[in-house]
Amino acid sequence: MPTDKHTSKKSYAGSKVLQIDGDSLQQGVSVDCVIFGFHDGNMKVLLNKFSYYTQWMLPGGFVGKEESIDTAADRVLKNRTGLENVYLKQFHTFGDWKRTKLPENEEMLILRGFENPKDREKHWLMQRFVSIGYYALVEYSKVKIETNEDEEIAWFDLKDIPELYSDHNEILEKALYTLRIRLSISPIGYELLPEKFTMTEMRIIFETILQKKLDRRNFQRKMLAAGLVYKLDEVSKKFGVKDSALFSFDKEKYEKALTDGFLILE
Amino acid sequence: MPTDKHTSKKSYAGSKVLQIDGDSLQQGVSVDCVIFGFHDGNMKVLLNKFSYYTQWMLPGGFVGKEESIDTAADRVLKNRTGLENVYLKQFHTFGDWKRTKLPENEEMLILRGFENPKDREKHWLMQRFVSIGYYALVEYSKVKIETNEDEEIAWFDLKDIPELYSDHNEILEKALYTLRIRLSISPIGYELLPEKFTMTEMRIIFETILQKKLDRRNFQRKMLAAGLVYKLDEVSKKFGVKDSALFSFDKEKYEKALTDGFLILE
Structure with missing residues (x-):
């Protein structure tokens, strides 16, 4: 359950993320951001949830064909938090072949306009994504959450993370593991x-x-x-x-x- | 210049890597392996070079649509060295949008059967690849280099690495940087x-x-x-x-x- 929530009607990141323009996007690749903040004595992570969709997920996005992966991650972070030039670091790429073959994916695809099963079969959105994980360390008070009617965004306590979409719990665990290694040096x-x-x-x-x-x-x-x-x-x-x-x-x-x-x- | 060279006529990794079967491959994603060995008092890296092609490169390969990225890296390593179950670790993903837009790429594409510029324009092989870097630490004496007429494979001294294909020098540098961080812990x-x-x-x-x-x-x-x-x-x-x-x-x-x-x- 989110510990606090900001709702703004300003259209920004959410719907842009859901609108698929296959020609301008690099197929089969996405970025997912684990955004850490600290507030009221707790480490927190920023999560988002699309409307009609059951699970929370890490804020992510597609990568443009003519966009570097680091730039895509910067864009995702800026769209959700308003922040630029913050500490954002690639930490691991997730590419298990089963990672986007989970049942929840079906619902997401209907949202994306694939109501007819025939349209889906060979579409790249139906196939495995390789997702490049980034983590960000941000100053909580400077984050201005941007959201719209399609998408809810909220900070969650790290000790109170729900079951997330796809392998996103695993991505979050790996980000924390990376921070532990980093803290030892x-x-x-x-x-x-x-x-x-x-x-x-x-x-x-x-x-x-x-x-x-x-x-x-x-x-x-x-x-x-x-x-x-x-x-x-x-x-x-x-x-x-x-x-x-x-x-x-x-x-x-x-x-x-x-x-x-x-x-x-x- | 390679410090030693093994040439075997056994058809194995090389031609398989060059034969592009778009339907079974994940478009726009590849793996590249930095394979470190130690011999005669020198750290060495395994490189390969395709026939008629001017530059050496890190051994790499495509990822199958129904293949996990880690499995693809294991396969590349086994195909080139005969080794299984060795220390192989993902370290960084390279996705600058210009990374495969270098002039050398043209020559590679002709090798891959794209003689006609018209065939290329929208083909995924002409577009940026996101490449997931893995490094391996292997025992030199156990490596049985497998090669074929399309492909030369050789160990190079780390202090004598030529200018490699695309951003492969940068990938090698980042692998070494990762080892330095690892050695500090x-x-x-x-x-x-x-x-x-x-x-x-x-x-x-x-x-x-x-x-x-x-x-x-x-x-x-x-x-x-x-x-x-x-x-x-x-x-x-x-x-x-x-x-x-x-x-x-x-x-x-x-x-x-x-x-x-x-x-x-x-």
Whole structure:
């Protein structure tokens, strides 16, 4: 169940995605984006659902014949979130031959105008898609969800993801696995957190990705020792009754750690 | 220039790859394999070249409509090397829209039977391919190169790679980059080395991937301290006049390091 929902009538990404213009599209290839955000102490993922369609899915799209796959992923992200120039990275391509042969696909094809089974048989939309997975780390407050009457878009808590369309749960799992590997060699957080944040917010991001509890004091000590963050002269009352210290990233040291490597010692 | 060459008349991979049967293939998608081996103190890559064609390329192939992309990569590897069940891993998908619009492509298409420019215009072979890159780490001595009159296959020294077809140099670079990232979190070597090897051979693999010289004594000390390898009661006369100690991997500890992580501290 979505934890919050934005509905706007502005026509944007949704219907464009569903309108199939076979001549301008690269057949058999799509991109799917796993868009991570952080809000209210939870890691979140952006999902969409087309009207009359039963399952939520990762925001995705087709690739134009004269469009690079990275550009297609940028376009999908911009159409759904309004964001440009954010951290968006290809992580894995999904091409099991059975991946789009699931029963749900039928319903999707009717939506796309293939009511008559005879029209479908040899059409590329009826065949397996190879989908290139991208993940994005975005600052939640900067996301302006764009939607239309064909499509619902909402943030879901990572711990509360429903059964998704096709192999999209597997794509999401693989994106998280990629983040875990990445966190073992370089820091994560800058793209997800606002300018000022509490150490608890940063620790929750690490815990969610690593899928284990981290010691609160050790975590703060290590982050400060690594010089990645510095303490501000301000406090936040956001979390409970006690004032929480606010921190900010040292951009220069953070960039250096991205290049040189950074080890999470547990 | 190839450092060694095997020529066999047995018809196998080559001509099968060139014969295009559009109905059974997934249009617009291919796999390319970067196959790494180690021999005579050098990291090597397997390349192939079709007859009448000017440039060497990474061994690749099309994907069947009812074939998973991983299975297609396995098939390409087996066809060229005779190997099955080896370390083969997807690392990146290449989909720049200009990638197969290079002048060389023309020549390839004539080989494929498109002499008449009119036949080509709308054919999927004339359009951009999205190619899924895989890398393999194989034991050189176990590779039985299969080739035919249409196709030459040879090992090239990694330091002596010519200008390859299309964006294949870029694909090779990205595979090496992936190995560098991998080496910073888990060991490499087991798949590439014979059962008994010298510490120099192992160090050269690390040096080639990390693209820097490593201190000979420190390297040996660290590998032994990590318990990844153990010293055998045998020596090798392969390298120069002095006997070199032989080592073997501790398979159990190696597997554990693959799972738990392993840090190259320099």
